[in-house]
Amino acid sequence: MSDPLLARLDPPDVGKDLTPRVVDTFATTRGPLGEVLVARSAEGVTYVRPVDDDADHTGFRAEYRRRLGRPLLPDDGPVPAIDARTRVDLRACSPFERDVLDVTASIPAGQTRPYGWVAREVGRPAAVRAVGTVLARNPVPLIVPCHRVTKADGSLGRYMLGEAAKARLLAAEGADLGRLAAFTTAGVVLIGSDTTGIACLPSCHHARRITDAHRVPFRSAAAAREAGYRGCRVCRPGV
DNA sequence: CAGACGGCGTAAG
DNA sequence: TCTTACGCCGTCT
Structure with a gap:
């Protein structure tokens, strides 16, 4: 019984809710920007898009079929939350x-x-x-x-x-979009600390801890390198 | 299979 | 500084 397909089709609780194991299903749920359509296979979430106006979501389902090559059935069951911990199924990707x-x-x-x-x-x-x-x-x-x-x-x-x-x-x-925009306007791409000789991307956790007196702006990775700085090991800015 | 098409980057003007 | 032109590369048609 090591065949993976059989293993998928013969779980201990067969019969309770077989549909999701055989075909992909979708439902609507609330995302950070409003209602979204969430499709999933037995392995995880396969596709997410904002809700369309069409009640049957034919466009969404057609797009799904075109891209994933599988049909999609509605499912009223519980929908996984949409966040970084959500398990995804990216087998259709290159x-x-x-x-x-x-x-x-x-x-x-x-x-x-x-x-x-x-x-x-x-x-x-x-x-x-x-x-x-x-x-x-x-x-x-x-x-x-x-x-x-x-x-x-x-x-x-x-x-x-x-x-x-x-x-x-x-x-x-x-x-902090205002802060990031200010760097963009100033042409600053990297932030260094003259106490450590390390350069970070502006949004890096470590860049935020550099005090004003020691912050050294760079307009390119090459400039940071030429100044003798090395790249932060956390944000890996390519210096 | 060749060619078009991009949520880009960057040199050049 | 702000545009513009062009190179780049994985996919789609």
């Missing part, structure tokens, strides 16, 4: 897409990282634009926090639900 989503999921709440940072973290430093493409199609927004990925200059950049939504989500997580 390895590159999974890597991008995994790295994105590692960005702490209230912090931001550039698209280029994600590209570097997945080992494809030149695939910056492809990272954007992946995140634009993120199957599980709000769970995998693609709203925490910004442009290299710290400006928010685009978001599948609109840039305003991106700002709202970040603000709700405690990001």
Whole structure:
């Protein structure tokens, strides 16, 4: 009985609620920005989108079928909460897409990282634009926090639900958008501490602890490097 | 299979 | 400083 398919189809509580094990199902629930449609397989949440106007959600289901290749049935059962702990099922994604989503999921709440940072973290430093493409199609927004990925200059950049939504989500997580915007305006991309010789991304937990007297702004990773700084091991700014 | 298409980055003007 | 042009690269058609 080691066959994984049989194992999935023959759990101890067969008969109670078989449907979700055989087909993917969806329901509506409340997310941080309002009502969302949440689809899931037996493995986890597969797809999240804001509710559409259509009562049957035919558009959502058609899109699901096109992208996931499986039909989707309504389910009134309990819906998993939409947060960072929600188990997701990304089997429909390519390895590159999974890597991008995994790295994105590692960005702490209230912090931001550039698209280029994600590209570097997945080992494809030149695939910056492809990272954007992946995140634009993120199957599980709000769970995998693609709203925490910004442009290299710290400006928010685009978001599948609109840039305003991106700002709202970040603000709700405690990001100091005014502070980040000030750095962007000043062309500051990295913050160093002249006591440690370490440079951080502006939203890094450690960058926030540098006192005014010791804060050294940098306009590029190269500038920080030339000044003899090394990159923070936590936010890995690529210095 | 070739070509188009992007939630980007950055040099150049 | 602010635009614009162009390179980059994984997907989709």
